[in-house]
Amino acid sequence: MPKTITLIMTGASGAQYGLRLLEQLLVLQCKVYLLLSRPALLVINTETEFKVPARASEAEEYFSTLFAAKAGQLRVFEREQWMAPIASGSAVADATVVCPCTTGTLSAIACGSSRNLIERAADVALKERKKLILVVRETPFSEIHLENMLKLTRMGAVIMPANPGFYFRPQSINDLVDFMVARVLDHLDLEHQVQPRWGETKQELADTFPANHLSGND
Template structure:
């Protein structure tokens, strides 16, 4: 599997703008994306972005490729039960995966090894192959069940990165808040990013 490959899974938690911005930034860095979107995620996209997305993977792939203006090779989309896709096998799956946003239901399924959908199976593969899995939950308040599932995943080496933007960079728009979270994801993937300066490297720091 190409070292520049990343699996991006999108589930039914609130946070469609995070997913879109993340995909945009990864494609801009010439990453090859394997995208999986749950049925609930399409409902969230319609609610938050007014974007009616097709359920069929081939049709969804066409929509996303046209939107981001990328080739078939750079962005591939799989169905939730497409068990013969590369991301379902440890011999072919990318070593890096981001679930953004990650619903608490998906979080629970991964923590307990359910693997009933391709998203859950792909995450299980990354964990068992000692790859890098980042989950971006968006829920509040968090119940003891949610917290215990996050702790279980953290102990397995999963990076739990709640969609909780900071305000010390003095955001002036919703996009600034989205970029804060996406920048942190890119940082953890080891990718250079310019959408949000790292702490101590911004203009305010150098002007003092």
């Protein structure tokens, strides 16, 4: 059965990670609940060529068209939309990913503040013992950041700082982005062909998924 994934994008640098992940989740037939903070919209419009509308309904139409989502496959919610499914444990997604994740969001989740739907969705994932992945993008980390990451790790969250590897000899920024997106998809237990794994060639990867065609810069 296709998985339901909540994807939260906050205002850290690295909007490309979240956008590429959104694309791949839709390609892999997941149902996606998308939440965008106001700073996230600013970062997207600054770091990328995308111009995402601020209103959730318009952003839903924008991304659905951009990534060829099926009808009803993508839903975008407002930060104060408390009747959204992800506000309750009775309708929690299979997994929640915050990508990119600011240290402010990290702190709010660690404290369980739930002041808006972004924080509430992560809080619900924790209390329902669902997978929560935080792609933190900051450097260097302060003691506060490290303490919050340790606290959330002990709660069962996966802390995955946006630290792409170089052992596969990346040729472009897109290769570095795909490294992180592939790691997130691995932790979501989703088979993909975004990037070869250690010891695997691109041809071996293509042979494993001969019928798949992914958009982007693979």
